[in-house]
Amino acid sequence: QNFEDEDHMWGRIQNVSVVEDENGELMAYSAPSNLSPASEEYQELVDARVEKIRAANPDADMDAVPVDLVTCSGSGLDPEISPDAAEYQVPRLAKATGKSEDEVRDIIAKCSKGRFLGVFGEPTVNVLKVNLMLDGVL
Template sequence: MSLFLISVRCTLILMLLFGLGYNLLVTGIAQGLMPGKADGSLIYNRNNELVGSELIGQAFADPKYFTGRVSSIDYNGAGSGTPNYAPSNEDMIKRTAEAVEAWKTDNPDVPVGELPIDLITNSGSGLDPHISPEAAEAQIPRISKLTGIAETQLADLVRKHTSGRQLGFLGEPTVNVLKLNLELDAKMNQ
């Protein structure tokens, strides 16, 4: 019986130490060193209203805003992931064709040959908040026409919101669509 009590005590101590203590320690360190990131990298508009996270993409239906990547899960963070369709899969071909047709309708001034691939394909999670700088630049003529903001000003906004490669050599340059659209919204309301 004493072996049983010893194992119960050890289990309780280890549960408290690693199940509670470790989590409190790591959370405390994260809150102390980088509170914004520890809280989910939340983004607020100029009225201090929560509009999203810089880590999760959003759908922008209004054509006067920059759009992000296609999301087969509608940017629902509760179940990230995307179907891993082969390029020959009928559903993939249909979805891609629909995305290309939507592009042609919304962006008649930009030839389909200049359509960046990230505007018609999913990311691995379906939640990617970033697009390539080329994908943002391809949308400038449409947004300029709908907002009346000069293309040069929009190009400056895209450049301002372009992040370089991580550590200078990892990945590709990206543009966070939510941050870009928040600044675009502020520019429209000037």
């Protein structure tokens, strides 16, 4: 799910190509960008994403944009973001949805997972679940 409107949480950038096969069926393919982090093209892409995220979240409480909001995952698809990336969006979501920042944080907490067995991986927030709860679907 790719969300970019003001009243939904935004997830990681997704590299998805949708093509039509010879039978008219739509197929979706996902892959990493394979751009070198040292390349000028990659730097321009990230800079543009940072500008877009900052413009959409002018009231964010953090100076730095969380990296997972401006980079893709290795697969090109990732339904989850870091707690920092979710927190960065709280002021915008509260303003856009009419909920308080605490209500938005409560929703985020309900859609969060900690480390597996307390030590493996990183804490995450499921973007789709947050958005469904913001919409009152869950």
